[in-house]
Amino acid sequence: MAVKIVGLPPIITTESKVLILGSMPSVLSLEQQAYYGNPRNHFWKILFALFKEEVPDDYNAKIAFIKEKNIALWDTIGACYREGSLDANIYGEEPNDIPSLLREYPKIRLIVCNGTKSYNTLKKYYKTEVLSTITVLKLPSTSPIPGRFNKTLAEKIDAWKVIVKYLEEK
Numbered sequence: 001m002a003v004k005i006v007g008l009p010p011i012i013t014t015e016s017k018v019l020i021l022g023s024m025p026s027v028l029s030l031e032q033q034a035y036y037g038n039p040r041n042h043f044w045k046i047l048f049a050l051f052k053e054e055v056p057d058d059y060n061a062k063i064a065f066i067k068e069k070n071i072a073l074w075d076t077i078g079a080c081y082r083e084g085s086l087d088a089n090i091y092g093e094e095p096n097d098i099p100s101l102l103r104e105y106p107k108i109r110l111i112v113c114n115g116t117k118s119y120n121t122l123k124k125y126y127k128t129e130v131l132s133t134i135t136v137l138k139l140p141s142t143s144p145i146p147g148r149f150n151k152t153l154a155e156k157i158d159a160w161k162v163i164v165k166y167l168e169e170k
Contacts, residue, residue: 002081004092008100010101011063012072016142018110021098023117024077026085033072034059038085041141042153044088044116047071048158050164068128070167074101074123086145095125102134107135110166112113115141136160 007024022035029037036043044062045074051069056062056165066073080093102108111134113119119138122130130136140151140159151159 002083002089004079004081005030006076006079007075007096008033010072010074010096011035011066012074012101012105013067013070014105015070015107016067016072016105017070017107017167018112019072019074019101019108019123020112020163021118022073022075022114023087023105023121024080024082024090024093026076028085032059040144041142042144042156045153046142046157046160050160070107071163072105074098076113076118076125087115087143090117093121095121098122098126098130102117102130110163111136112160112163113138115139115143135166 005024008030012019025035026038026041029035031037044055047066053065057117074096076098077090077093078096080090081088084129110124111120111130113122116138119136122136131162139162142155142156
């Protein structure tokens with residue numbers, strides 16, 4: 001029997017315009033108390049590639065970077081049961097209160113879901129409250145786990161470029 005796990009608090013500022021939602025941090029990320037702590041995950045490579053910058057080793061520098069770019073991070077799931085790190089193993093999920101976060105940070109105009117589980121969970125719990133009031137995009141997962149729909153790193157970077165375009169337009 002898996003134990004209940006609890007996710008990380010949001011990383012956000014009053015100037016955040018884009019909210020990136022994962023599903024639930026991996027075991028390694030939870031141990032480190034750091035978003036996308038598994039070095040194999042493509043998240044930080046993708047995000048820094050969007051702005052043509054090198055990924056720093058220091059987690060605090062990564063967080064300072066996203067804050068400077070007006071990007072926020074959180075997860076659709078606040079707590080759940082899961083053995084290992086795979087989204088497929090998640091059950092008994094409790095969603096984070098995304099609507100309250102959006103009310104508290106009204107400059108957020110775009111939600112980017114990092115993969116299918118994040119998007120489907122958001123849709124399941126907040127279909128009318130969130131999806132009908134703000135632009136929500138499902139982007140390819142940054143997970144390195146091979147899957148039927150998994151894309152190359154270059155394809156993922158290309159898909160995620162919508163964030164930069166959105167930040168430049170608004």
